[in-house]
């Protein structure tokens with residue numbers, strides 16, 4: 001069977017734990033055909049982002065039209081956009097209907113602490129989002145108040161619906177989550193248009209959390225491409241990320257926040273989990 005096409009519009013992570021590289025791994029693990037539009041090249045590893053080389057907005061548009069002319073996606077996710085000009089180019093494409101089933105991951109700051117995007121760029125894209133997936137820090141930056149507890153996350157998800165996103169998931173897994181928040185498990189808040197629900201999963205105690213948000217939004221887009229309704233796609237993505245975190249729990253790749261086990265390698269033969 002010909003696999004459905006899923007597109008990621010994001011930055012390149014040379015360490016391949018997040019960004020375009022993580023997204024394409026998720027799509028491959030889901031047996032989907034992944035395509036990519038690169039918005040910026042980053043020089044980064046598991047410890048830090050050392051450099052950012054932005055791709056000009058015209059080149060972003062050229063990549064999008066090259067794909068939509070010949071390899072049109074069934075679903076799309078956006079990650080790091082970098083500049084407002086790039087966000088504007090992507091929102092023009094979204095407005096023209098070229099980016100269906102759009103999942104917007106409003107990437108602002110990397111796990112290692114580097115600024116990767118700006119709020120007013122993200123705001124241009126949110127009105128076209130089928131799903132927006134901010135973490136607590138991103139929700140706080142967009143809304144202008146500190147989102148911390150599960151109750152805050154639920155309130156924030158409802159408020160973020162006013163940006164135009166049809167569904168909003170505020171994720172609770174920030175790498176520096178305090179002991180109190182992780183004791184609740186991994187809690188995400190989902191706004192569905194007609195109500196709020198808290199999604200709870202087991203908390204995985206690990207340093208290897210680089211790329212959780214990228215992988216989560218990519219898996220949602222992947223399931224939308226396969227025809228899932230949004231709440232089912234979100235539930236799948238949450239479970240996928242939890243498994244990928246567990247699989248990589250014992251991995252020693254780099255000395256900072258290492259990547260996830262996107263392909264279930266540890267699950268199959270135990271490699272890396274000892």
Ligand SMILES: Nc1ncnc2c1ncn2[C@@H]1O[C@H](COP(=O)(O)OP(=O)(O)OP(=O)(O)O)[C@@H](O)[C@H]1O
Nearest residue numbers: 135171172173174186203204211212213214216241
């Ligand atoms: N340690 C963990 N254990 C279980 N689930 C987790 C953990 N960390 C993150 N998650 C889950 O991963 C998904 C992505 O959430 P997260 O808040 O980590 O995104 P993010 O902060 O945008 O990620 P990134 O690190 O890529 O910036 C959510 O479903 C969240 O609950």
Ligand SMILES: Cc1ncc(COP(=O)(O)O)c(N)n1
Nearest residue numbers: 011012018019110111210211
């Ligand atoms: C190119 C790119 N995109 C996104 C992230 C965010 O991921 P994380 O918060 O896990 O560092 C990143 N570090 N690099």
